[in-house]
Amino acid sequence: MAESRHRSWAEPYKIKMVEPLKVTTREYREQAIKEAGYNTFLLRSEDVYIDLLTDSGTNAMSDYQWAGLMLGDEAYAGSKNFYHLESAVKKYYGYPYLVPTHQGRGAEHILSKILIKPGDFIPGNMYFTTTRLHQELAGGTFVDVIIDEAHDPTSLNPFKGNVDLGKLEDLIKKVGASKIPYISVAATVNMAGGQPISMENVRQLREITKKHGIKIVLDATRALENAFFIQRREPGYASKTLPEILREMCAYSDATTVSAKKDLLVNIGGFLATFDRDLFEEFRNLVVVYEGLHTYGGLAGRDMEAMARGLEEAVQEDHMRARIGQVEYVGEKMITAGIPIVVPVGGHAVFLDAKRFFPNIPQIEFTAQTLAAEIYIDSGVRAMERGIVSAGRDPKTGDHYHPKLELVRLTFPRRVYTQAHCDVMVESVQSVFENRGSVRGLKLVYEPKYLRFFQARFERV
Numbered sequence: 001m002a003e004s005r006h007r008s009w010a011e012p013y014k015i016k017m018v019e020p021l022k023v024t025t026r027e028y029r030e031q032a033i034k035e036a037g038y039n040t041f042l043l044r045s046e047d048v049y050i051d052l053l054t055d056s057g058t059n060a061m062s063d064y065q066w067a068g069l070m071l072g073d074e075a076y077a078g079s080k081n082f083y084h085l086e087s088a089v090k091k092y093y094g095y096p097y098l099v100p101t102h103q104g105r106g107a108e109h110i111l112s113k114i115l116i117k118p119g120d121f122i123p124g125n126m127y128f129t130t131t132r133l134h135q136e137l138a139g140g141t142f143v144d145v146i147i148d149e150a151h152d153p154t155s156l157n158p159f160k161g162n163v164d165l166g167k168l169e170d171l172i173k174k175v176g177a178s179k180i181p182y183i184s185v186a187a188t189v190n191m192a193g194g195q196p197i198s199m200e201n202v203r204q205l206r207e208i209t210k211k212h213g214i215k216i217v218l219d220a221t222r223a224l225e226n227a228f229f230i231q232r233r234e235p236g237y238a239s240k241t242l243p244e245i246l247r248e249m250c251a252y253s254d255a256t257t258v259s260a261k262k263d264l265l266v267n268i269g270g271f272l273a274t275f276d277r278d279l280f281e282e283f284r285n286l287v288v289v290y291e292g293l294h295t296y297g298g299l300a301g302r303d304m305e306a307m308a309r310g311l312e313e314a315v316q317e318d319h320m321r322a323r324i325g326q327v328e329y330v331g332e333k334m335i336t337a338g339i340p341i342v343v344p345v346g347g348h349a350v351f352l353d354a355k356r357f358f359p360n361i362p363q364i365e366f367t368a369q370t371l372a373a374e375i376y377i378d379s380g381v382r383a384m385e386r387g388i389v390s391a392g393r394d395p396k397t398g399d400h401y402h403p404k405l406e407l408v409r410l411t412f413p414r415r416v417y418t419q420a421h422c423d424v425m426v427e428s429v430q431s432v433f434e435n436r437g438s439v440r441g442l443k444l445v446y447e448p449k450y451l452r453f454f455q456a457r458f459e460r461v
């Protein structure tokens with residue numbers, strides 16, 4: 001709909017069922033976050049007013065998807081929902097071979113075990129928490145090869161997710177191509193602020209990796225959102241459809257790992273998919289060890305049906321325009337209010353720049369963790385830390401990683417919140433910003449071994 005581009009991003013759906021929210025007092029929330037060790041992951045969801053912890057599995061499904069749940073074929077083997085999903089993945093992503101998994105990290109686990117040997121290096125356009133951990137558990141070392149601008153929250157580069165080809169070539173020279181089984185390419189890049197990678201960059205990556213016999217594994221978890229940015233920003237793509245752009249991007253890769261809990265508008269699910277018959281044989285053999293038979297991979301038949309139907313809806317232009325439009329709406333309001341955020345605004349979230357928000361709280365006092373707690377106390381809006389806590393420790397030295405980006409992510413569940421909710425988010429962040437001088441940082445009092453951000457506990461310094 002060409003003319004609709006001049007109109008508001010208004011939602012292409014209406015609300016048929018509602019879920020009441022509990023409204024709490026400031027005193028209640030102060031107690032709740034203290035009991036949760038100042039970690040928003042440890043709050044009870046019923047104590048949250050607007051939940052922006054993640055866009056993962058928090059989507060509202062459509063009546064068409066809910067109807068599909070009733071058509072679950074719960075056979076152990078060969079469920080018809082698997083074949084429906086397989087044909088939808090082939091149609092929209094292009095991969096002929098599909099292996100479902102219970103969620104994204106299930107796919108990462110299997111892929112890492114198959115492709116990585118101890119001592120290997122895996123370059124990537126910035127790390128993602130679970131992706132890097134599975135690479136490390138398989139004996140690999142992650143190497144960040146994203147462009148420098150990705151680490152600068154103020155850089156307006158339209159494709160901050162791009163790989164720095166020079167950094168990749170340096171790594172190949174240094175360790176040798178035989179020690180690099182694949183490059184891990186995320187579209188969009190979550191930890192950089194939901195920033196897209198350009199088609200041009202992926203095309204160049206394919207040329208370089210082909211020369212060296214290195215595979216490309218795409219993390220296509222939010223690749224449809226990435227396709228939308230390519231359509232809007234990259235020369236030559238304005239008249240292409242989202243599935244056309246998606247298929248072109250996937251065609252440059254060898255395989256993909258996907259968390260379906262994002263783009264695919266469901267509450268659970270993931271998959272591995274590939275063009276490579278031999279790799280597929282390995283995927284479908286190992287999946288039976290960790291997830292389930294290769295035609296269900298840890299999912300119920302009905303979940304696969306909801307994924308197939310969600311994919312059909314997710315590729316609709318009107319859907320994506322409203323999805324990204326809502327995130328942009330909040331981002332623009334934050335900028336107007338003078339709040340420091342990562343620009344350009346990303347696909348799935350608005351990221352607050354905690355270092356500029358609280359210049360008086362050093363990173364070692366967990367600046368972003370503190371900010372997420374303060375926002376919750378102010379309004380019951382739940383956000384997530386994406387800074388030093390999420391970055392974890394170097395497995396070799398045991399020291400904290402000190403990421404340049406110390407961010408709080410306000411992540412948007414798809415099709416869940418209204419524009420008035422959006423206004424509350426901005427008002428709340430604004431009120432914390434106005435009172436920022438009086439806030440104290442945090443100290444770590446409990447730290448689990450893996451993915452510490454999920455369960456770590458803090459106290460006020």
Ligand code: F0G
Binds near residue numbers: 055056131259
């Ligand atoms: N890759 C990316 C880019 C992700 O954002 C995630 C999850 C995963 C892989 C892992 O998928 O959760 O289904 O096992 N991201 C969530 C988030 C958790 O909040 O950003 P999963």
